Amino acid sequence: MKLKRRTFIQLAAATLGAFGLRAEAKPFFLERRRPWYRGEVTTLPSTCDQCFWKCSILVRVEGGRVRKLEGHPENPRTRGRLCPRGQGGLGQLYDPDRLKYPLLRTGERGEGKFKKASWEEALDFIAERMLALKERYGPETIAFFTHGGGESWFSEYLAAAWGSPNVAKPAVSVCVAPRETASQWTFGRPVGGHAPVDWTNARYIVLIGHHIGEDTHNTQLQDFAQALRRGAKLVVVDPRLSTAAAKAHRWLAIKPGTDLALLLAWIHVLIKEDLYDADYVARYTTGFEALRAHVEPFTPEWAAEITEIPADTIRQVARELGAHRPRAVLPPSRHTVWYGDDTQRMRALFILNALLGNYGREGGFYLAKAPYLEKYPHPPFPLEPAAGGCGGASAGKEEVPEGFRPRADKGKFFAKSTAIQELIEPMLTGEPYPIKGLFAYGTNLFAAIPNVPRTKKALEALELFVAVDVLPQEYTLWADVVLPDATYLERYDDLIAIAYKDPLIQLRQPAVEPLWEARPAWWIARELGIRLGLSRFFPWKDVEEYLEARLSAIGQSLEALKEKGFIQQRGRPWLSSWERWRQNPFKTPSGKIELYSETFAEAGLDPLPRYTPHPEPPPGHYRLLYGRSPVHSFSKTQNNWILLEMDPENEVWIHPDEAERLGVETGQYVWLENPDGVREGPVRVWVTRRIRRDCVYLVHGFGHRAPGLRLARGRGASDTALQTRYDLDPISGGAGLRNNFVRLVPGAPRPQHPPIGRLARERRL
Ligand code: MGD
Ligand code: SF4
Numbered sequence: 001m002k003l004k005r006r007t008f009i010q011l012a013a014a015t016l017g018a019f020g021l022r023a024e025a026k027p028f029f030l031e032r033r034r035p036w037y038r039g040e041v042t043t044l045p046s047t048c049d050q051c052f053w054k055c056s057i058l059v060r061v062e063g064g065r066v067r068k069l070e071g072h073p074e075n076p077r078t079r080g081r082l083c084p085r086g087q088g089g090l091g092q093l094y095d096p097d098r099l100k101y102p103l104l105r106t107g108e109r110g111e112g113k114f115k116k117a118s119w120e121e122a123l124d125f126i127a128e129r130m131l132a133l134k135e136r137y138g139p140e141t142i143a144f145f146t147h148g149g150g151e152s153w154f155s156e157y158l159a160a161a162w163g164s165p166n167v168a169k170p171a172v173s174v175c176v177a178p179r180e181t182a183s184q185w186t187f188g189r190p191v192g193g194h195a196p197v198d199w200t201n202a203r204y205i206v207l208i209g210h211h212i213g214e215d216t217h218n219t220q221l222q223d224f225a226q227a228l229r230r231g232a233k234l235v236v237v238d239p240r241l242s243t244a245a246a247k248a249h250r251w252l253a254i255k256p257g258t259d260l261a262l263l264l265a266w267i268h269v270l271i272k273e274d275l276y277d278a279d280y281v282a283r284y285t286t287g288f289e290a291l292r293a294h295v296e297p298f299t300p301e302w303a304a305e306i307t308e309i310p311a312d313t314i315r316q317v318a319r320e321l322g323a324h325r326p327r328a329v330l331p332p333s334r335h336t337v338w339y340g341d342d343t344q345r346m347r348a349l350f351i352l353n354a355l356l357g358n359y360g361r362e363g364g365f366y367l368a369k370a371p372y373l374e375k376y377p378h379p380p381f382p383l384e385p386a387a388g389g390c391g392g393a394s395a396g397k398e399e400v401p402e403g404f405r406p407r408a409d410k411g412k413f414f415a416k417s418t419a420i421q422e423l424i425e426p427m428l429t430g431e432p433y434p435i436k437g438l439f440a441y442g443t444n445l446f447a448a449i450p451n452v453p454r455t456k457k458a459l460e461a462l463e464l465f466v467a468v469d470v471l472p473q474e475y476t477l478w479a480d481v482v483l484p485d486a487t488y489l490e491r492y493d494d495l496i497a498i499a500y501k502d503p504l505i506q507l508r509q510p511a512v513e514p515l516w517e518a519r520p521a522w523w524i525a526r527e528l529g530i531r532l533g534l535s536r537f538f539p540w541k542d543v544e545e546y547l548e549a550r551l552s553a554i555g556q557s558l559e560a561l562k563e564k565g566f567i568q569q570r571g572r573p574w575l576s577s578w579e580r581w582r583q584n585p586f587k588t589p590s591g592k593i594e595l596y597s598e599t600f601a602e603a604g605l606d607p608l609p610r611y612t613p614h615p616e617p618p619p620g621h622y623r624l625l626y627g628r629s630p631v632h633s634f635s636k637t638q639n640n641w642i643l644l645e646m647d648p649e650n651e652v653w654i655h656p657d658e659a660e661r662l663g664v665e666t667g668q669y670v671w672l673e674n675p676d677g678v679r680e681g682p683v684r685v686w687v688t689r690r691i692r693r694d695c696v697y698l699v700h701g702f703g704h705r706a707p708g709l710r711l712a713r714g715r716g717a718s719d720t721a722l723q724t725r726y727d728l729d730p731i732s733g734g735a736g737l738r739n740n741f742v743r744l745v746p747g748a749p750r751p752q753h754p755p756i757g758r759l760a761r762e763r764r765l
Contacts, residue, residue, distance in 0.1 A: 039063045045072055045565025047496055047508040049149035049488030050085040050092075051633040052171065052193060053217045054496055056565050057086065059489060059511040066090055066489055066511050075566050077194075077219045077500060084631045084646065086218070091640035092487055093515070096763065097710055098470055099484035100516035109460050112477040112707065119519065119527070122481050127531035129464040129480075130162075133437050139163035141436045142464075143423050147171055148442030149508060150485060150521025152494045154468075155441075158525045160381035161537040165417045166435060170448035173419035173733045178342030179332050181413065181732035185343075185597050186350040187359060188587035192368055192499045196573075197331040199223035201363035204324035206235045206317070208259055208349065210333035213243035214699075215628040233324070235317055237262065239625060240653065240697050241690035250317065256623050256695050256738065257339050257614040258307040263348035264611060265303030266318045268295040270355050275322025277357030284575075284586070285354055287596025287607075294608045306611070325356040327363025340727025340736035344609040347597075351609070354593045360575030360585065367578065367585050369571040371503035373495060374553035376546055378537050413603065414733030421449050421726060421735045427458035437464040441521065442485070445475040447635035447701065450723040450735055453678075468524060471639060472708030484518040486510070491520030492543045495550055502571040507547075507561045522546070605731060614739055618675055621741035622658070623695040626719040635701040638712035641760040648756050650716035651686040653697040654744065659687040664746055671745040672696075672717055676724045682748035683717035696742065711759055714751050 041062045048055045048069070056075035060068040069089050073080035102122035107113025117125075133141050143166040146155040151169070159167045172180075176191070183191045199205070200223050212224050228234060228247060236245035237252045237259065245251040254262060270276045271292050281288050300311035300318075307314075321328045330349050336342050358364020416422045420443075426435045438459070445459075446452050459465055459478040467479035476482045485491075489511045496506040514520065522543045529538045540546040548558045556567060572578060578585050588594045601607040617623050631637070631646045638644055652672060654664070664670060669682035680703060691697055703718025727736035 041067070044509065044511055044562070045507070046489070046511060047149075047493075047506045047565075048082065048086045048089065049493075049508065050083075050089055050637065051217070053219070054193075054498060054506060055082055055086055055218045056506055057082065057089075058565075061511050064512065066093060071218070072565055074564075075504070075506075076502070076568070077498065077504065079219075079222060081218060081222065083216045083218050083221070085216070085633055085637060085643060088631070088637075088640055088642035089489060091642035091763070092470065092637070093489045093512075094763065095471070095639060095641075097472065097639055097708055098487075098515070099472055099476070099482060099518070101484060102517070103482040105480050105482075109465075109478045110456065114482065117481075119517070122483060123524075123527050123531055126464070126466055126481055127528060130437060130532060133463060137434055137436055140166055141434055142166070142439060143168065143427075143435050143437070144439045144441070145169070145420055145423075145443045145445070146441040147448070149488050149493045150491065151441050153521045153525035154439060157537075158529055158534075159439075160383045161378075161529060161534045162532060163382040165383055166423055168418055168420035168423050170420050170443055173421060174337055174448055174450070174735050174737075175335050177414075177419070177732035177734040178336040178729055179334065179346050181343045182346035182350055183332070185588070185594065185599060186347055186354070187585075187593055188591075189367070189585060191332055192370075194368065194498065194500060195220065195331060195334065196366045196368040196499075196501075197223075197329060198361075198363055198366050198573075199227045199331075200230065202227050202232050202327050202329045203363060204233045204235075204320060204328035206237065206321065206328075206330045207244055207248075208237045208263075208330060208333065209338070210331060211238065211242040211244055211627050213247075214630055215334070216630040233320065235320075239692045239695050240627075242627070243630075250313070252309050252313065252317075253692055255306070255308040255692070256625065258303075258611075259338075260341065260345045260348055260609060261298070261303045261306040261611040262309065262314065263345065263352055264295055264298040264609065265300045265314050266321065267291070267348065267352055267355065268298045269300060269315055269318035270322055270352070271295060273319070273322070275319065275325075276355035277325055280326070280357030281355060281595075284359075285593040285595050286590045287594060290596040291351065291608060298611075306613075321352075321356060326358040326361040328356050329353065329358050329364050337726075337729065337734035337736050338738045339614045340729050340734075340739070341612060342729045342734050342736060343731040344606060348609040351595050354595065359593065360573075360578070362574065366501050366573035367571075367575070368499040368501070368573070369503045369569075370499040371497050371505045371567070371569050372554060373497055373505060374550060376540070376550055377553075378539065381537065412599070413731050414729075416733070419728075419733035419735070421451070422728075422733065424449065424451075424455055424458045427461055428454070436462060437466075438462055439466045439468075440475070440479075441468045444469075444473050444635045446473075447718065447720050450720060450726040450737055450740075452721055453724065468521070470518070471636075472706055473635070474704065474706040477706065483524060484516065485524070486514035486518045486520040490514040490518065492522060492547065494522070495547060500571065501573040503569050505556075505561075505567040505569075507558075507565055509562055600731075617694060617741045621675065621743045622654070623738065624672075624674075624719060624722055624740045624742045625695050625697045625738065626700045627697065629699045629701070632699070632701050635704070638702060638704055638715065639709045641711060641756075641763045644711055644715075645756055645760045647699075648715060648753075649684060650699040650702040651684045652717070652744070653686050653688055653691045655691050655693040656687050656689060658693050659685065662744055662746065664744060668746070669748040669750050671748045672698075672722055672742045673745050674722045674724060674740060674742050678722055678724055679745070680717040680721050682751055685744070696744070711756075715753065 056072035071078040071081040103114035144159040234248040236248040300314035304311040467476040493508040498504040671681040702716030704712040
């Protein structure tokens with residue numbers, strides 16, 4: 001039976017047992033068993049890289065092998081617990097399918113024919129090609145696509161030293177771009193990696209398409225569970241009865257694509273019935289009167305027609321929000337690229353929070369602070385490093401090449417050079433100038449970027465394509481050079497800065513030597529930099545010297561950090577503490593929370609959010625919705641035997657009325673086909689009342705096709721393959737993915753996979 005049907009995550013009661021085991025508390029079954037080790041166990045702290053949440057871990061090593069991963073009990077964001085993916089990290093480290101040596105392509109792109117090469121040979125080849133391309137087209141002809149723990153050595157170091165502004169991350173324009181842009185232009189602050197919601201003190205929580213419990217982030221899930229335990233009311237707005245919706249007091253099964261209408265109606269009721277926090281609004285916001293006039297027509301009756309949620313329910317939830325303020329909160333989700341008007345939807349969400357007076361207040365949003373850190377004192381780079389968020393990479397010191405300028409000056413809004421899906425176009429067309437080289441680090445191009453056929457064509461047109469990965473994922477078959485990265489348990493990365501209530505600096509350090517001929521990202525970047533004539537930017541001889549220099553600049557030492565694993569500094573989470581210091585947290589042009597945005601108006605954008613309808617599914621088709629599994633991260637964990645055993649394939653969810661009409665049943669395999677003729681699968685059907693009739697649902701990350709992924713290949717369907725279209729958000733550059741539609745085609749064969757239990761046993765330590 002699959003995980004989701006097993007109440008694996010018992011939010012209210014069992015974060016201890018199901019979600020993670022406390023490091024110091026041994027369950028009885030472990031107490032009674034023979035010890036799993038014979039030799040001496042050494043323990044060292046490090047940081048998980050199974051997802052971007054960056055939990056602090058304790059790595060138990062015995063006999064030169066990592067035996068166990070546990071949550072660091074003293075780290076306030078980990079609290080001795082890990083999620084299943086964190087505990088299953090060994091499955092990546094000891095995966096026999098890992099990339100083992102540098103490879104040089106000998107066949108056609110995509111054919112998968114390579115020869116083994118030495119590191120010298122591979123790095124010399126890359127450097128020679130990069131320098132030749134620079135000579136012909138300039139440094140900007142090389143793009144860098146990056147994600148994951150080691151990415152900063154390329155995105156923020158090598159690319160900046162080399163001088164290319166074309167650094168893009170799927171985690172921006174195929175994920176957080178709308179949320180971050182909206183937050184910046186409403187509050188003048190980023191949301192950042194750890195969504196600063198004060199869950200535990202909230203009394204009324206409204207989740208909009210935010211599937212906590214399936215999209216699993218350790219601290220967030222622990223805090224959310226605690227909020228529910230303390231009696232917080234939960235409303236979930238989702239076309240699907242998600243795990244969170246199953247715990248909710250109200251599930252609002254909204255018509256997909258209409259959330260902005262619902263948000264506008266809630267704003268309408270709060271204002272119309274004087275339920276908003278008038279003092280907070282007067283003191284901290286601008287543009288209230290314009291907002292009041294704007295939302296006048298957006299009554300619950302108007303929204304009910306659009307959203308298919310009854311007007312009375314809309315009104316009732318708005319009243320409950322008002323009654324619980326400021327401890328009523330609508331947390332922003334992370335993956336916010338839905339329909340192409342996503343910055344405006346997120347603006348509406350933030351405006352609603354501001355009306356509740358919860359920003360900078362307990363039970364609402366805390367003001368996250370990044371830790372104080374110094375950069376390594378290298379000579380100034382020709383370009384500013386790429387921004388972690390969106391819209392910043394092009395605001396460099398040198399002129400950004402024409403055509404990649406942001407829409408407004410200085411990276412204000414969307415810069416093409418930061419939107420990964422937009423950077424595919426110049427590879428194909430040469431416009432506004434050619435991109436002839438691509439360096440992809442930890443970015444699964446065929447799972448992360450919509451319109452895979454276009455990506456494949458673009459890769460075919462490149463003169464140099466380098467892939468740095470740990471697995472032979474399908475996109476690596478297109479590369480000229482494939483480089484095997486060390487995993488996070490085998491390498492140092494740069495210092496990890498975490499904005500939190502009290503900010504943290506964390507260390508990732510190697511627990512064991514890299515297996516086979518894998519090499520750590522910092523080493524690859526430095527060796528390549530030296531070959532590219534950039535030695536002056538890499539004066540450190542190894543990463544320990546680099547880290548020591550950064551730490552000593554803030555009065556800390558690498559030795560101490562290696563012992564403890566993290567450093568905690570003091571934050572300033574509440575508005576009251578900022579006021580005590582006579583400081584203003586709102587870095588907007590007006591210095592206030594901008595309900596109405598003058599900047600948007602000047603740029604010809606809607607200064608207040610406006611609802612526009614989205615395309616309906618063509619006859620016989622369903623809107624394709626997608627989400628996460630609690631034991632998988634994107635497309636990177638499906639070959640991990642520990643995690644795959646728990647969740648071996650994705651299923652297509654469909655409503656029973658539609659299943660009956662189509663004559664399909666639970667357990668049967670079907671193809672999914674989109675209007676562009678792309679066919680995916682076979683994928684298992686799950687007939688369930690937990691989804692509306694007008695949409696179907698898939699977990700993202702499955703549907704691997706690479707022959708080298710012996711466990712993952714051929715399991716389930718890829719949502720990305722079916723997303724041949726996207727709607728560009730003109731403000732953030734986000735790629736809205738949810739205007740894609742599919743039909744179910746019965747008659748697909750049941751795939752024959754080797755029994756997963758046997759495969760798992762073969763791989764056990
Ligand atoms: P993954 O798909 O997990 O993440 O997109 P990606 O950043 O591409 O692929 C990560 C790659 O890194 C894999 O190839 C894996 O083998 C490799 N890898 C794992 N560990 C290491 C390592 O230590 N070193 C190196 N060098 N490589 C490593 C994620 C992106 O996708 C994001 S953040 C979001 S939110 C979007 N989600 C999403 C979606 O839900 N649906 C669709 N259709 N598209 C999406 N695209 C976005
Ligand atoms: Fe690792 Fe899970 Fe924490 Fe992500 S949430 S860093 S996968 S333990």
